[in-house]
Amino acid sequence: MNNMFQVLTVAKKEYTDALRNKVFLTFLLFLVGLTIISIFIGSLDFQSKVSVYQKAYQQLIQSGQSVGSLTKPEFYPLQLLRGSIEYLEIIGAVLAIALGYLSIAKEKGNNTLQLILTRPISRQSFFVGKLIGNALLLLSVSTIVFISIYAIVTLIGGVQLSTAETIKILSSFFFSWVYLFVFFCLSATLALLFRSLPNALILAFVIWILFVLIIPQIGDTMDTDNQVPGGFFNAIHVDKPQSKIILQQFSGYETARNAIEEASITKHFERLVFALLGINPIYNGKSLSFIYHDKLNETVWLTAYVIFFGASSLFVFTKKQMLWREDV
């Protein structure tokens, strides 16, 4: 009981400390602002596509030609969230890195840990408290982002979301939280391992760039169809089903490309959330159970990542004999 109280006290302190931290608040504001801008841009982009379609339609009608070749843009409200999800992947991860770093840096910088450990509190309780406090903080971040999304889409956009769509948004919200927590644990672990805190932060940024931006980009640029603007297969008049048959002969290359993408947690998160929100059109209108069944691999990867990084940070904190004086 006493242990539980200590854990909750540490967790509460972590939470309130972060709310007073300028770095955290700046990133939170930045993330929410970009989420809103992104939905706005998405809706304007859709309006622009509709307008282009209408102009082309009118021109074809006036010139007496068939309009069969035109594809009418279809509106799926959750697809407007693509940009917001990408910002969550990029800025959300930086925010989680900032939290993980600050959570350890404040103890190292102020030499407060030595003092705390002279009190009757175990290292485990102290760090579990930190993990819980920051997990709750990241949950609040995800809640703020998703409430903003929900409010914009429903209240301002005037779109009525069905129960199934709301559940899909809630599922995406949960996985966003898991994704952010992985980056928190990564950054906290590095800050614990490195004697020099700035070096730990820089390394966390390098890992962030590699796994959030570069590895998914390598996978995309290795895609044969992405070699030509408008699509390689489109340029040589090969349709989608035909291209799949042809690419079966290059399974080694495709496997390597997929393996590169799978090395990135961001890609797993993106594949799962894009399926849930129907941003990937093949999952549009599909049931939640179908999506979870089809994306089991991504769910397992995300779970494995969070367990691995959570356990690593706990292990490092409790087992490592840390030198609490930072190198200059």
Place this chain on the structure above:
Amino acid sequence: MYSLYVIAASEVKTLFKERIFFILLGVFIFMTLASSFIGWSTYTTTNAVYGASVIFLHQHGVTHVPANPVLSFPVLASFRNIIVYMFLIGSLMAIVVGNRSFMRERKSGVLQLLFTRPVSLSTLLLGKIIGICFILVSIISLTALVSIMSSYFLPLQHLGSADILRLLVFYSYSFFYLLFFAFLGLLFSIFAESESLGLFIPVCIWVGISFVMPELVTGQTPTSLLNPVTIDQILNQGSFFSLMQHFLTPISLGWHYTSLGSQLLNSTVDTRSTLEILLVNKNNIIVLAIALISSYLLMFTALQKYDVQNDVVNE
């Protein structure tokens, strides 16, 4: 003059002693090598896919198959991924180089000591900038060398002298682009009250320049610009975007960098000479020059306001 040399040399020596700098440099050089290999591997596979597509279409009764679009790509197109790596890792490395330059001395108290010596602010700043320039030139020269050398080891990738010249122009432009981020790192390391803020603020600005501005200009999702093939193909025509293009395009440094880099490395079929491309994009170059001069002036002003007596750096 001697003070300038001492400050610049000290800048270089101190950074070259830092392990984290070599980790960053290692990642960057590795990605440059990977860029050549990925470009080559994708090019040869796409050619093979074209061959397989022709056979497939003939088997299904299609007699006329359009020419292989990839064959019209120049050799330099295989290096186009380097634009993205320079844009991502290069910029981060430049921020770190700039940040460490000042923050290290603020923390260790060397700066306070330096202010007791007869060294003017402009000499101090210029010395640091010369040191940073030397570091960036070394990194970029090494990267260029790796790119050129790798082309000789991969089949179908041999570069002619005109290609090498164009590659060097691209790397020169990249140097100035990275210098801007080094300046940002330096600027915020002068007045940020904590080490973390000194790194987080330039990273935030970098995200704004690299992802937010291009999104507002093009209407595409933030990571769309990370595919160098489609950089120039995605301008949205809506009235809001036209307005954004009017106001934001001139200052959208990330967009200019990827766009000009893409033109120089011929991501799309381009028959213009290097000089023609530079002349067409002269406004982009002027904007980058203005950004560099402005950030220099801001650094100088920040240094003038720097309170050496009461400086405390938090975590």
